[in-house]
Amino acid sequence: MRRDSDIPSSIDWTTVSLYLALVTLGWLNVFAAVYDENAKQSIFDLSLNSGRQLLFIAASGFIALAITIIDMRFYETFAYILYGIILVVLVMVPIIGKEVGGNKAWIGIGSFGLQPSEFAKCITALAVAKYIGSVGFRMDNLRNQAALFIMIGLPMGLILLQKDTGTALVFTSFVLVFFREGMSPFLLIVGLCAAAIFVLTLLIPNPVYLHIAIGIVWIALMVMGKKKIKRMVLLTVGALLISGVIESVDYVVHHVLKPHQQNRVKALINPDADPLGFGWNVTQSKIAIGSGGFWGKGFLKGTQTKFDFVPAQSTDFIFCTIGEEHGWIGSLIVVGLFVALLLRIIFIAERQKNRFARAYAYSVACIFFFHFAVNVGMTVGLFPVIGIPLPFFSYGGSALWGFTMLLFILLKLDAHRGQVLQRI
Amino acid sequence: MNEGRKEIFQIVFVLVGLIFLVKLFFIQVIDNRYAELANSNSILRVVEYPFRGLIKDRNEKLIVYNTPEYDLQVIMKDVSHFDSVKFCEVFHLTLPELRKRFKDLKAKKKEYSAVKPMRFLEQLSAEDWARSADRLDEFPGFYIQARTTRAYTTTALANALGYVSEVSKEQLRQDAANIYKQGDYIGQSGIEAFYEEQLRGKRGVRFRLRDVKGIEKGSFKNGEYDTLSIPGQDLTTSIDLDLQLYGEKLMRGKAGSIVAIEPATGEILSIVSGPSYDPALLTGKKYSANFKLISQDTMKPLFNRPLMAQYRPGSIFKIAQAMTALQEKVITPETRIVCDRTIIGCHGPHTNEDLRGAIANSCNVYFYTALRRMINQGKGSDPFSDARIGLKEWDQHINSFGFGNKLGIDLPNEKDGLIPTPAYYDKAYNNRPWKFSNIYSIAIGEGENLVVPLQMANFAATVANRGYYYIPHLVKGIGKENKPLPRYTERHYTTIDSANFKIAVDAMQQVVDAGTGQWYAHLPDVVVCGKTGTVQNDPFPAHSVFIAFAPRNNPRIAISVYVEHGGQGARAAASIASLMIEQYLFKQTRRQYIEDYVLAGKFLD
Structure with a gap:
């Protein structure tokens, strides 16, 4: 147990500081989002989100402590078992779960609800990291790759069954981890191209114009380049593929997309088309953030979030409160903190001496990045509305605990990086 | 093979952060649109409509006041859980009506707004309001806006008071100062229109914070930007309401007008336009339906005869002719003219009257001759230029009585009347020459002359004052200062010497004491001076005209009465005028038979 007593000196305090800063700011903003001037409320009031969030934060402290006390080998050793358990739980959720806000993703424990999908991210990260770190794993091996995709596909599919599209999409961020661990960038490039084509298709109402554009590019390439049979065939096939x-x-x-999903995508492209209908969330979110100006309206002085113009203002749209009350400066600080945390995690990841720890670290970075990018992107109108929380800020116990576990398991692994066998 | 991938991650993370910060900079710092939108979101602008000024009579009796009225407004954005069946039940609508309301709202493309309050139902009745006020919380997004509408203590004076209605699109377009908003009320005619600026007051605005459900969350910045509504100024009119009511009673069933003026001030004591309507018809919910009815009435109750009906003045004009001729010294009071009735006809048994006798007997030949002497004074080289010079001089005198141009009463739509000028005849005769023999019918108030009843009354007041008048006006006191507009306190002198008016006054007394007016216009205990007029209107019955003032010394009332198709001036108009004078001076009707005669209205028998 000697090595456990070294924890205070070997833990990465930079990351812990960033974590504490984000959690504290998050707590203050949850209070600001629900604050009612007339009611003279206290931030500690347990009937308010802010009071309960403080309880969640306290619980996170215990979780973090527990994680650092538990033997580091536990996480790698039990990764598959935990993965199995969480899959079973996810299967159970649609059957025994309770419905909250249209998603059947909650398991009730007394008056409290837990969202197993929040923990599934962390556990899947462990399992994926363990698989990548296992002896004989090769990223260029198609069977190994297939296994990885199945590993992330299973929880993703089960969460999709709970109609929680947002959380399910988070699992796509593991593809970035695979890329870091040696997967050919081809898949990423194809994915990006598909996304670009997807957006173009949405922007241009009639696909005929896109087909014509591709036709023109195809003719130009055919005429200008070398007239080799192979090249011409490839170009033709490529053009046909893209048209397809x-x-x-x-x-x-x-x-395929449900009407409300179609609308979210449409709202992204043209939120003014129906500002009171499907564009409401994005429009109100932008109004709230935009009204903050450079310096913001001041703590607890926001009108848009407080008066419920912004939906889900203490959960998914918490960033609006920051934007409205603390302006561009406040946004700069929060965005800066997140980027700093992400870069710090990459730094930690790169100093790991085994593949398990590094793959896990990248999983953490990618999951945080996905949440951060999609959540902030959605509130500023750069991304469709996908209901996922902003890590450490959004109100909610399960999410906060899930993120805390993700981060502190990483810190625990990092604290012991000197004691593990080199397996990279 | 994994070289450089770490850097890709780092670059992507930093890049995404930068993209967000740039985007945030655009919406937070560069684009001001969002701040405004946020205000319109959370700040509710509550308009406080001011009380429109009250209108009182000369004895401080209330004539026009305000009564509350309630509109139902809707903010489309706030509407939720709308139960149309319940709504119809509460507001007594049918479902198709309700649907039509929504459709109409949506159809107003420009004015339609999801976030601004729009009028949904106008002018709820008191019962509707009482019933719905309790249940309004069942229909989120619907609000009651209280305003006031006009109410009247009397059915009289409709045309002088005018009416108030919603500001029209055209008026909004012309409202450069941006005072009015759609749906505001504005005075559309009468005193309401003329004194709109004084009556309307100033709207107040309160800014209230509200949440997404429209629930108010207190005042915005502690009411720093709120303004209180300022009530409009009260108006004290010069109308004697009792006299007015009596006049309207006498004019019932007749077309024409009565205008009574206090000569010493120009204050209008009574202004009756017949037929009239009940001013209460043009208020509130019934406005549109009633306006259509009233404006389509063939008797034109909206036509304000005292200042819009241009009539030939008839014989009352002979007084003005006499003054003009005396002033130009073409006759003296003692000049006698033989009533030969060759060129122009006459009536009655007189043969060779002096000026007073000619007025008392309304001798046509006398005034024809007087005008000929006045026009043809030999100042020109030939009869044509002579007539031109003479007419020009004549015009100056006649215009100085207030004929031929708007007097400037404090009511809109006043008409000029017509006093022909040389230019007028040039045009009428296509620039061919004309001379006295072409124009002589103006001598006896027939021919081209046109005057409005207000000008006749003002003329009576001018004679009563022996040579000057104040512009007749209806409002003697505005607001707290209680003064009329400055221009109503200026004397306007005629071009006639005051001494000459003595002759006119003598003659007019003679008309009532012994002349054409002796049967109907003569009053015991007071000396009335008057002049009858019977305006030819073949083939229809003549119009009956009478002007008068009383008492002879220090006159308190000057009056003109014009009864269309009333026959001889000595009957219908003289009776009504004398009853009005009696009512005003003695506060009673002492000759019931005359009143009965007038009310029966059979003047032609």
């Missing part, structure tokens, strides 16, 4: 993708995107948008 466009058609299928069009089909997906209009037939």
Whole structure:
């Protein structure tokens, strides 16, 4: 147990400081989001989100402490078992869970609800890291790759069954981890191209114009380049493929996506089309943030978030409160803190001496990054509305605990990085 | 093979952070639109409509006041859980009506707004309001806006008071100072329009913070930007309400007008336009329906005859002719003219009257001759230029009585009347020459002359004052200062020497004591001076005209009465005028038979 007593000196206090700063700011903003001037409320009032959030934060402290006390080998050793357990729980949720806000993603324990999907991220990260770190794993091996995709696909699918699209999408961030661990960038590039085509298809109402554009590019390339048979065939096949993708995107948008999902995508592209209907969230969110100006309206002085113009203002749209009350300066600080945390995690990841720890660290970075990018992107109108929390800020116990676990398991692994066998 | 991938992550993380900060800088610092939108979101502008000024009579009796009225407004954005069946039940609508209301709202493309209050139901009745006020919380997004509408203590004076209605699109367009908003009330005619500026007061605005459900969360910045509404100024009119009511009673069933003026001040004691309407008809919810009815009435009750009806003045004009001729010294009071009735007809048994006798007997030949001497004074080289010079001089005198141009009463739509000028005849005769023989019918108030009843009354007041008048006006006191507009305190002198008016006054007394007016206009205990007029209107019955003032010394009332198709001036108009004078001076009707005669209205028998 000697090595455990070294924890205070070996833990990465920079990350802990960033964590504490984010959690504290988050707590203050949860209070600001629900604050009612007339009611003379206290930030500690347990009937308010802020009071309960403080309880969650306290609990997070215990969780963090417990994580650092537990033997570091536990996480790698029990990764698959935990993964199995969480899959079973996720299967159970739609059956025994209670419905909150249209998503059946909660398990009730007394008056409290837990969201297993929040913990699934952390556990999947452990399992994926363990698999990547296992002896004989090769990223260029297709079977190994397939196994990884199945590993992230299973929880993702189960969460999709709970109709929690946002959390399910978080699991796509593991693809970035695979990329770091050696997967060919081809998949990423194809993905990015598909996304670009997807957005273009949405921006241009009639796909015919896109087909014509592709046709023109195809003719230009055919005429200008070398007239080799292989190249011409490839170009033709490529052009046909892209046209096919466009058609299928069009089909997906209009037939596969549910109307409210279609609207969220439409709202992103043109929120002014129906500011009171599907554009409401984005419009109100932008109004709240935009009204903050450079310096903000001041703590507890916001009108847009407090008076409920912004939906879910203490959870998914918590960033609006920051933008409104603390202006661009406040946004700068929060965005800066997040980027600093992400870079710090990458720094920690790169100093790990085994693949398990490094893959896990990258998983943490990618999950945080996904949450941060999608959540802030959605509130400023750069991304469709996808209901996922802003780590450490959004009100909610499960999410906070999930993120705390993600981060502190990493810190625990990092604290013991000198004691592990080199397996990179 | 994994070289450089770490850097890709670092670059992407930093890049995304930068993109967010740039985007945030755009919406927070560069684009001001959002701050404004935030205000319109959370700050509710509550308009406080001011009380419109009250209108009182000369004895401080209330004539026009305000009564509360309630509109139902809707903010579309705030509407939720709308139960149309319940709504219809509360507001007594049918479902198709309700649907139509929503459709109409949406159809107003420009004015439609999801965030601004729009009028949904106008002017709820008191019962509707009482019933719905309790249940309004069942319909989020609907609010009651209280305003006031006009109410009247009397059915009289409709045309002088005018009416108030919603500001029209055209008026909004012309409202450069941006005082009015759609749905505001504005005075559309009468005193309400003329004194709109004084009556309207100033709207107040309160800014209230509210949350997304529209629930008020207190005042915005402690009411720093709130303004109180300022009530409009009260108006004290010069109307004697009792006299007015009596006049309207006498004019019932007749077309024409009565204008009574206090000569010493120009204050209008009574202004009756017949037929009239009940001013209460043009208020509140019934406005549109009633306005259509009233404006389509063939008797034109909205036509304000005292200042809009241009009539030939008839024989009352002979007084002005006499003054003009005396002033130009073409006759003296003693000049006698033989009533030969060759060129122009006459009536009655007189043969060779002096000026007073000519007025008392309304001798046409006398005034024809007097005008000929006045026009043809030999100042020109030939009859044509002579007539031109003479007419010009004649015009100056006649215009100085207030004929031929708007007097400037404090009511809109006053008409000029017509006093022909040389230019007028040039045009009428297509620039061919004309001379006295072409224009002589103006001598006896027929021909081209047109005057409005207000000018006739003002003329009576001018004679009563022996040579000057104050512009007749209806409002003698505005607001706390209780003064009329400055221009109503200026004397306007005629071009006639005061001494000459003595002759006119003598003659007018003679008309009532012994002349054409002796049967109907003569009053015991007071000397009335008057002049009858019977305006030819073939083939229809003549119009009956009478002007008068009383008492002869220190006159307190000057009056003109014009009864369309009333026959001889000595009957209908003289009776009404004398009853009005009696009512004003003695506060009673002492000759019931005359009143009965007037009320029966059979003047032609």
